[in-house]
Amino acid sequence: MMKLFRPDSFRPHLLLALGFLLVGIVLVNLVIFDKTASPAHFSTPDIRQEESLPGGSSSIPYPAIASLEIPSPELTDSAKSLFYAGKALAHQPWVKAPTATTARDGLGPLYNARSCLGCHVKGAKGIVPDDPNKPFTNGFVRLSIPGYDPVLGVIPEPTYGDQLQTESTSLANQLGLALTQTGDGEVKPEAKVFLQWQSYIQIYPDGSAVELRQPKIDIRDLGYGPFHDVTLFSLRNAPAIHGMGLIEAIPQSEIDALADPDDSNNDGISGRVNLVWSPYKDKLIPGRFGHKASKAEITTVVAAAFANDIGISNPIFPQQPCTSKQAACLNSITGNDDLGYEIPQDLLELVINFTRNISVPKQRSFPPKGRTAFYQSGCQQCHQPQFRTGKNQSFAHLNDQLIWPYSDFLLHDMGDQLTDGRPDFDASRNEWRTPPLWGLGLNKQINGALNLLHDGRARSVEEAILWHGGEATTARTKFMQLAAEERQQLVQFVEAL
Numbered sequence: 099m100m101k102l103f104r105p106d107s108f109r110p111h112l113l114l115a116l117g118f119l120l121v122g123i124v125l126v127n128l129v130i131f132d133k134t135a136s137p138a139h140f141s142t143p144d145i146r147q148e149e150s151l152p153g154g155s156s157s158i159p160y161p162a163i164a165s166l167e168i169p170s171p172e173l174t175d176s177a178k179s180l181f182y183a184g185k186a187l188a189h190q191p192w193v194k195a196p197t198a199t200t201a202r203d204g205l206g207p208l209y210n211a212r213s214c215l216g217c218h219v220k221g222a223k224g225i226v227p228d229d230p231n232k233p234f235t236n237g238f239v240r241l242s243i244p245g246y247d248p249v250l251g252v253i254p255e256p257t258y259g260d261q262l263q264t265e266s267t268s269l270a271n272q273l274g275l276a277l278t279q280t281g282d283g284e285v286k287p288e289a290k291v292f293l294q295w296q297s298y299i300q301i302y303p304d305g306s307a308v309e310l311r312q313p314k315i316d317i318r319d320l321g322y323g324p325f326h327d328v329t330l331f332s333l334r335n336a337p338a339i340h341g342m343g344l345i346e347a348i349p350q351s352e353i354d355a356l357a358d359p360d361d362s363n364n365d366g367i368s369g370r371v372n373l374v375w376s377p378y379k380d381k382l383i384p385g386r387f388g389h390k391a392s393k394a395e396i397t398t399v400v401a402a403a404f405a406n407d408i409g410i411s412n413p414i415f416p417q418q419p420c421t422s423k424q425a426a427c428l429n430s431i432t433g434n435d436d437l438g439y440e441i442p443q444d445l446l447e448l449v450i451n452f453t454r455n456i457s458v459p460k461q462r463s464f465p466p467k468g469r470t471a472f473y474q475s476g477c478q479q480c481h482q483p484q485f486r487t488g489k490n491q492s493f494a495h496l497n498d499q500l501i502w503p504y505s506d507f508l509l510h511d512m513g514d515q516l517t518d519g520r521p522d523f524d525a526s527r528n529e530w531r532t533p534p535l536w537g538l539g540l541n542k543q544i545n546g547a548l549n550l551l552h553d554g555r556a557r558s559v560e561e562a563i564l565w566h567g568g569e570a571t572t573a574r575t576k577f578m579q580l581a582a583e584e585r586q587q588l589v590q591f592v593e594a595l
């Protein structure tokens with residue numbers, strides 16, 4: 099019989115070899131650990147005067163900022179009055195059709211909010227409720243089932259479509275009554291969305307601790323029966339909307355130059371371009387707007403927001419937000435004009451140009467050491483500081499500007515902790531577009547809350563950094579290894595951008 103272990107044949111040189119092997123493994127581990135944990139090798143560029151004007155010549159001074167809906171100071175007087183006309187259209191609530199004044203009717207019949215600024219609160223981010231029994235209304239849940247469609251980017255959930263509309267024009271919904279009270283022929287809301295929070299404690303190497311919280315989507319009052327068995331859900335909070343025209347003016351070649359899909363430079367970071375459908379060009383082109391960069395042009399973003407978020411049909415998306423399984427919705431009276439739109443081309447353009455021309459705040463003061471800590475942690479690998487905008491923009495002030503958005507507008511795998519499990523065009527479940535950081539620190543002052551990351555889970559810059567995983571793991575580790583005072587300085591730098 100064979101013995102696995104024979105003490106009589108045990109030889110000292112074998113023991114020695116085993117010893118060397120163990121020492122070797124420990125050394126290799128130390129080297130690997132050291133590689134990820136070593137202090138940064140990034141150099142910090144000298145401070146440039148232009149950095150304090152993130153939006154180039156369109157930047158506006160700090161004390162004037164009570165909202166993020168201020169026109170670029172470079173706009174001509176006539177363009178400014180058109181900006182205010184667009185702002186009014188983005189602000190005033192839309193109403194149910196039919197009404198005597200046809201200019202503002204056509205809301206819904208399914209919708210998420212009555213106006214753009216109902217979600218982009220004062221032009222800043224949406225507010226996410228802490229209270230698990232308060233509905234989430236400043237954003238929405240996107241829905242799909244597995245698969246891909248080149249125009250939609252996803253296969254919509256068969257009954258509810260690709261966005262869950264939590265409001266409807268029915269009297270019962272408007273009065274806050276139960277679904278069962280919905281009158282015959284009236285349209286039920288698709289559901290109500292609440293967020294249940296789960297807490298985690300993250301401990302720094304220096305022993306200090308931070309509480310993080312993660313939302314669980316809690317969908318109540320489903321109006322049209324159960325979801326498809328394999329429905330994928332993505333919770334999206336409304337981002338801020340300043341500087342959009344400048345972002346649009348960045349030449350695609352500049353963004354492409356930052357992409358490294360196969361990580362050929364071996365830095366652990368592989369920014370990717372999302373290819374998304376353009377209703378103008380009738381083909382797939384690189385996206386740069388939205389949390390997964392699923393939209394390429396501001397016009398498409400705004401027209402899609404009218405159609406899906408407010409239920410306002412328009413020349414780009416002329417359909418009502420109803421699926422073939424929602425008969426009452428399909429049969430509802432619309433606010434369509436003779437051409438079949440609830441908002442005509444000229445008014446749509448006013449809102450598009452309002453969105454395009456919102457200025458970016460000037461940088462506020464920060465400790466210079468925080469800037470160094472930002473660069474040394476490698477944040478700029480994705481939060482690309484500056485770009486120069488192209489020429490030939492529709493508004494002169496957007497041309498040839500040195501801007502500082504702190505984003506590469508590329509997709510990055512941010513790890514399993516931030517996943518939504520739902521692909522969107524080429525973006526995988528774990529991938530998100532790097533969001534611009536300019537003006538971020540003013541959110542709290544403007545709308546009273548700071549809800550960062552795609553679903554608003556992070557209540558501070560610190561929490562947002564601690565959620566970074568995947569390709570950003572090294573940056574998070576470096577941040578965590580800073581002294582408490584340096585971490586605070588880095589946060590103050592980000593809040594001042």
Ligand code: HEC
Nearest residue numbers: 210211214217236237334335336337387388389403404407
């Ligand atoms: C129900 C809430 C809601 C309403 C109403 C709404 N939005 Fe949004 N908006 C969002 C969310 C959520 C996103 C992110 C979408 C995504 O990830 O694809 C977004 C994205 C955007 C973006 C892209 C921002 C970026 O950083 O890429 C712009 C611009 C925008 N909305 C403008 C508008 C305009 C203009 C209107 C009115 C026509 C509007 N929105 C109505 C919630 C809303």
Ligand code: HEC
Nearest residue numbers: 475477480510530531532533550551552562569570573577
């Ligand atoms: C690998 C790329 C990458 C690196 C490196 C990186 N980030 Fe990010 N960052 C992202 C992406 C992508 C998101 C969006 C994630 C989401 O919405 O879930 C994000 C989100 C954020 C946000 C929230 C912004 C908002 O508007 O919600 C902050 C703040 C932030 N990052 C700061 C930092 C800092 C500071 C560092 C360095 C310590 C850093 N990031 C390193 C890619 C990166």
